[in-house]
Amino acid sequence: MHILKVGLKNRSYNIIIGQGALRQLGRHIKALGLGDVAYIITNRFIKKRHGAILDKVLKRARIERRFKLVADSEKSKSLETVSSIISEITAYDKNRKIFIIAFGGGVIGDLSGFVASIYKRGVSYIQVPTTLLAQVDSSIGGKTAVDLKEAKNLVGAFYQPGLVCSEVGFLKTLKPRQLRSGLAEAIKYGIIKEASFFHYLEKRYKDALLLKKPVIEFIVKKCSSIKADFVSRDEREERGIRTALNFGHTIGHALEAASGYNAYNHGEAIALGMLVAADISRRLGLIDNAVLVRIERLIKAVGLPLRIKGVGLTSIIKAYYHDKKFRGSKNRLVLISAIGKARVTEEVPLALIKEAIKSRF
Amino acid sequence: MHILKVGLKNRSYNIIIGQGALRQLGRHIKALGLGDVAYIITNRFIKKRHGAILDKVLKRARIERRFKLVADSEKSKSLETVSSIISEITAYDKNRKIFIIAFGGGVIGDLSGFVASIYKRGVSYIQVPTTLLAQVDSSIGGKTAVDLKEAKNLVGAFYQPGLVCSEVGFLKTLKPRQLRSGLAEAIKYGIIKEASFFHYLEKRYKDALLLKKPVIEFIVKKCSSIKADFVSRDEREERGIRTALNFGHTIGHALEAASGYNAYNHGEAIALGMLVAADISRRLGLIDNAVLVRIERLIKAVGLPLRIKGVGLTSIIKAYYHDKKFRGSKNRLVLISAIGKARVTEEVPLALIKEAIKSRF
Secondary structure, three states: OEEEEEOOHHHOEEEEEEOOOHHHHHHHHHHHOOOOEEEEEEOHHHHHHHHHHHHHHHHHOOOEEEEEEOOOOHHHOOHHHHHHHHHHHHHHHOOOOEEEEEEEOHHHHHHHHHHHHHEOOOOOEEEEEOOHHHHHHHOOOOEEEEEEOOEEEEEEEEOOOOEEEEEHHHHHHOOHHHHHHHHHHHHHHHHHHOHHHHHHHHHHHHHHHOOOHHHHHHHHHHHHHHHHHHHHHOOOOOOOOHHHHHOOHHHHHHHHHHOOOOOOOHHHHHHHHHHHHHHHHHHOOOOOHHHHHHHHHHHHHHOOOOOOOOOOHHHHHHHHHHHHHHHOOOOOEEEEEEOOEEEEEOOOOHHHHHHHHHOOO | OEEEEEOOHHHOEEEEEEOOOHHHHHHHHHHHOOOOEEEEEEOHHHHHHHHHHHHHHHHHOOOEEEEEEOOOOHHHOOHHHHHHHHHHHHHHHOOOOEEEEEEEOHHHHHHHHHHHHHEOOOOOEEEEEOOHHHHHHHOOOOEEEEEEOOEEEEEEEEOOOOEEEEEHHHHHHOOHHHHHHHHHHHHHHHHHHOHHHHHHHHHHHHHHHOOOHHHHHHHHHHHHHHHHHHHHHOOOOOOOOHHHHHOOHHHHHHHHHHOOOOOOOHHHHHHHHHHHHHHHHHHOOOOOHHHHHHHHHHHHHHOOOOOOOOOOHHHHHHHHHHHHHHHOOOOOEEEEEEOOEEEEEOOOOHHHHHHHHHOOO
């Protein structure tokens, strides 16, 4: 069992990681005084697979609990869902000390965190991520949001959880494609921050895909620690530090949107986005071709895509501008100057971005 | 012109108060770097009366601006309004540096602040309160919220404005009843915090009702300063300090709800709530009868109600419990031990509360 701390003064919190982390949850909730009544937001697949054990853990800690099922899709991230959940929590609450548990992947984490941030001007919540992607990335750092029809994540809050509980035992029930998606984010941390971790992934990716316990635990721990460090130094992404975590995400998001959010999952789109960003870095002379080749080789080995399929340049660029309209200006991209070294660059020429995307078809 | 500071570390902000404060607004916005594009949330009455001057001030500061009109009623404080406003801001935004101006009374302030808190995980906003009630109370302190059908203010955020601009010139267009409503909150500050200010109101209430400039400016400044002090010491109402500001509000809210939010305006309900709370303090031996009489006399002089009409004890108590269900337990009330001295008291016997209400019929 590992315990990491996200240092944010009076909003600091722990991440407990490992096989058996879930069994410790009750004790941690009690120690933190988070509340006596849990409202657990999840979906029916996760509840079916892992609901009984969470229920047992909470029951043993004498925490009253109710499961709320939402649809297993991005569609759950809507103001309508928020409104209906809050009406239900209100009926359940009866002025006891209620807290929320986000029990699932990124969609459930984003939605639940946002509900917690606005219900009665903020109640405690816990992230219990069940996917590798959520464990290494989205459960940490307090970015919560729902979508509007105009754009994803347009409405939200920075609102930190009281605790993150990453039970690696949950990962056994993931489909290989979901596991690979999570590994894309792990590769990202190596590329932007720690060359030795990238090297570790080059050596141990097979064990990771086989869910060998020490390897997968190390990966979750290492990624969580890197993420916690970025978040501690730039909680609200105001200083250009946390921005580095968006490596591969600008083009990745455009690719997800252009393909209607069903051709690629998040990790696959980010893998392609990282390849494009690395290629732009190469074209700008920031890295040698050998660095790009090394990144390509690892992405391929893990089973993530190297080529963009089923969507054209025009629609990717259109989605890129749509996203940019809401999120950032001046063609700002996260690039790299080496494995382990990210840099935020503004005013990247559009022609260069297009070339780099085209070379991925 | 007076400038007060609400000290909240990196969330500190100024309150500019006085005749002519609005003319200074452009300069302050520029100095703070709040943005180049203003989205002004208001209603048609305020826009008609004061819109042209705000428009001119912003234009002179080269700030692009758009007015958004919402209904002049508590009904505007809904998630539906939030959703439609955000869709509109999104279309207007186009990735420029947008900020929101809450231009109106309490309803507009609460709604606009909440929109600002969740749009893109938080953008800057300014409070430009146009009622005495909003100037002395709701525009300061960052409590933002909208209502759900289950209860008022059930969804919201603590989210501080970047600036409050209290133009006392606006108060000239208030109806006498609105002015008296604001004075109820002013009386509250005297009762809970500053006996000398209570005494000042006893001497000068006539000048206040006549909107004599030095008097009304002094009142807005004094109340803002007391509110700022409570907020600085207990931003999120976690330490029982900010709680004192709820003097008169527990019973006041119940009275508003029981009478369907149309018999009494906020200040009138709070005046009656203060009388009940003072009477409970007397019944518990915390104050002499003379103190209650003094409070009654000032409330009467200002033209606020002394007697509860058109609503019965049962429905008030029912509303009290409904509110309590969502907000607080143990019959917690703010009581007083003297003019200028508030104390939060738990477990006040219900029988006593009922007696004090009954004596107001």
